[in-house]
Amino acid sequence: MTDPAALRARAEGLAAPLPPLLAGARHLARTVALGSHGRRRPGQGDEFWQYRPFAGGDEARMIDWRRSGRSDGHFLRQKEWQAAQSVMLWVDGGRSMAFASGDRLPAKGHRASELALALAILLLRAGERVGLADRDLPPRTGELQLLRLAGALGDAESAAEYGAPGTRDMRAGSRAVFLSDFLGDIAPVHAALTAAADKGVSGVLMQILDPQEEAFPFDGRTIFESMGGGLRHETLKAGDLRGRYLDRLAARKAELRDLARLTGWQYGCHHTGDAAQTALLWLYAALERDH
């Protein structure tokens, strides 16, 4: 007989280390129900993919005789490609990501971590290897990696105002996902993307912005400070700056988009005011497209 009270105590003990972030991410990942999952191309794997007519250059041992026996032609049996990919995630840990314009909105960093973890869950579930750049977490597979990811994301705190992506751990031919607001200096991003492209790494840039950053709803005499207080800008008429700020923001987005196109990456923008599921779906689909 198992004492229910004891059972519950044990269960709670087990559940305690699981960070709330992971729970949120699992919840988010669960909402993504993809009809099919796979590389959708022939290759090494266990699952049947397609029959293909015999063509010149094919070895005779590749012919599927059972299928060919039913018709006059010869057919090859192909399996779906299931080679595991390694995906490096980079979540901006800069102070700027801690910004949230309202009580009801999550901080940008929180949303980024959540998206990253949910994506990791989906990828791990699909058998990919997932790692975390800048946190010394090389790509690995399995449930344990998920816990490691969650732990690393949970205690990430950087002193820098704006984070910069690193390409140190990226392996050639792997995939990468950068989650940041990309409001800081663009040069490190530029360098990282160029380096990644050199290594043959393709991936996704996801810009996460707060609605206030998109709207700039300020008026009057204002002193703007960065989250760490390191940068400040004083204006007498904040309202006058709105147009120029929005222009600059649009320019920054265009710059990122161009950079992504040049390096074969994909660029997306997400606002913390929107639902996380859309962003996750887009991320996931972007990774799918990226072959």
Next chain:
Amino acid sequence: MLVLGPIGFTAPWLLAGLAALPLLWIVLRAVPPAPIRRRFPGVALLLGLRDADQTADRTPWWLLLLRMLALAAAIVGFAGPVLNPVQRIAGTGPLLVLMDGTWADAGDWQRHLDRAAQALDEAARDDRTAAVVVLTDRPEGPLPFRAASDWAMQVPSSMPKPWQPEGAAAWADGLDGAFDTIWLSDGLDREERAPVLAALEKRGTVRVFQSARPVRALRPPVFQDGVIELTALRMDSDGAATVGVVARGLDPNGIERDLARGDLTFPAGQAEGVLRLSLPPELRNRVSRFEIEGARSAAAVALTDDSLRRREVALIAGSEDREALQLLSPTYYLERALAPSTDLLHGTLGDVLLANPDAIVLADVARIAPGQSEALQDWVREGGLLVRFAGPRLAASDVSRDGPDPLLPVRLRAGGRSIGGAMSWGEPKSLRPFADTSPFHGLPLPGDVSVTAQVVAQPDPDLAERTIASLEDGTPLVTRKRIGAGQVVLFHVTANAEWSSLPLSGLFVSMLERLAVSTRAAPPGTADLDGTIWTPDTVLDAFGRIGDADGLAGVAGAELAAARPGPATPPGLYAGDDRRVALNVTGPDTRLEPAAWPARIAVEGMETAQETALKGALLAAALGLLALDLIASLWLAGRLRGPRAAVAALAALMIVGQPLPGLAQEADEAFAIEATRDVVLAHVLTGDARLDGLAQAGLRGLSRTLQARTTVEPAEPVGVDLERDELAFFPFLYWPVSPDQPRPSDEAYARLNTYLRGGGMILFDTGDADVAAFGTQTPAALRLQELARPLDIPPLEPVPADHVLTRTFYLLQDFPGRFAGRDVWVEAAPPDVETVEGMPFRNLNDNVTPVVIGGNDWASAWAVGEDGRPLHAVGRGYAGERQREIALRFGVNLVMHVLTGNYKSDQVHVPALLDRLGQ
């Protein structure tokens, strides 16, 4: 103090601060609003952006204006502004405040008092002693100079008098010492004004204040040619003016109300206006006074006395000798005497009795039919005046021979006597002067009245006191007997000139007047009133209000005839023997002339300027402006977003908006009208929405049942809040008791007790089917005990089988609601009530039981929805429907009990009543 127009400043040098305002404008304008610090990650994108406008962001002009106004208001406020500052010259020495204090002052007496108070106030500030004298109510001895503040407390209690000052000139001459005078005049011209002014001017300076208010007066009404002629006077004669004149009097229910109204117009240039009112006699006799509408003055009230009354007199002759000469008709002289001043009725005795006349004159009627005799006696007992004249018939009959006839004052001897005729001895007798106990006392005796024949009274013991006129030899000529409130008078002669020359003389008319058979149109003269004593019945005060004349001494008639209104003879209504005489402030020859002051006297108005300090208002305005500025600044700085904006808007509204009083009162009135337009059943709001809804639905069901089955047609029931609503409108309160309802406040209990004492009924319903059985304590029952403890509830008992509740509409013996069968408690019957033999029930409480207590949850059984369907199930099947029906019948009985009281209980007397009626 600096004075600018109507405003003065107590600290004018502070106004110099206003000069700094333009400077402040420039400074404030240049200073940008304080910056807001904001955390914003996008700052990296802002770096390097320059403000397009390099100059400082200027405060908008309207905000500056707001601040300037606030500052200016504060500066002006602190400078101590005063509206209507009083500039005055300080005087020295004693001050006499002299008020006329006549009825002409009454219209704006308060302003006189205010002006006097102001004068005293100023005198107190200057340390002057003062004396206040009202000319119509002068103190004895020298002028009572005292501290002005002492007088200030006494002045508000002084009152004008409804007469003119008398002997003021002599009084003013007797004054000595030096003093200044402030004379608050009533504006009417009087002979004494000039001497008094001269006397006062000898003592010191005189300032005269006089109200510009028009004074109007109403002369006594004159009845002429069937119409009442009312003459109103005014002091000024420029322009046409119209005033309303109202006739007031008791209506048949004894309530004083306006009986008639007319508009009286003063033609331009004339000081008099005339209104002719034609009123039916019934109405005219009820008029007790005429008033000028809206004039608060004794002169504007004209009391009516008997001169307006037209008495109804029935003339009945013993024989209608149509063939005889008109002059021999028994009633010919009576008609001639009475017709000018009375309304005469003709007809048979039975007919005229129905008309209930004031007096009935029987000329030589001997026998009266037994039935009519009793009716006549009843009529006399209730105040009728029966005047009988003797004649051949009466002399020949045996009426009142052996025993006294109830309708004759004395017993008569057979046959009568004749004097001075061919077959008799002696001279025709003339009259003896009237004794002072006689109503005719004082009437002059014409020498040519002689009596040749008369009926003679038996010498009974009370003959002397019943005799009110006699012949020279002491033989009674007129006798009188009082019966109840009325009287019977017998003239021992005929009403025509057959037996005496009395009907030919003026004395005859006067005697009839004194007996109040007739009234006269002209006001009574000295001769008419001589020898009578009149007591004041009601008196007028200076404001024209009617007051009781308790404790005032009687006035001799001669004095009254010559009297002018004064302390000894206040204006009012004087009652004599059976007549009333009005002494009005305005006589038939009164004129109103404006006072003519010498040119050296400047006459000032009564207006008292009230100093109003504006400091508080200005400072409050400054604070309000600053609060607005706060909100406006926040808005400009972009800090008003989201809920904060709403709060700010609300605050701005509160600053700008004003509270709207008066709504609550209107709501109260609407409630009262709603509650009293129809019978309205009411339930007590318990605060439990379910219970209140149930009670409402229950009373709705009961109301509809009442409407369908009885003549009680209640409107929609209402819920009453014991704390707020007036209970007196509701005959019946349903109070559902729940364990957790709040206890009403002490005031609410006080009102509930008043309600119960005033005949209201409360039906307490615990709705738990259990309360009535003592010992089983449900929470609701405990709560009920707690709630009902402060109530004034008599001892209770379960409804006895013969309680009036069991038969007010339906015959019932049990009172189920949703539950059945438990006892219902009502006020206990008195312990000494016994069952009377042969009566089906006892004669129980004489009142409506103030409370009915039960727990049968009647509301649930009564409850119907808007569509009239029952809301709650009661019992099962047919038995349940029967129970609901009985519950409704109980409700009907209850409401009937409330509305009809012990009416059904009184049915015990029906057999006795029927027995007495002989049916």
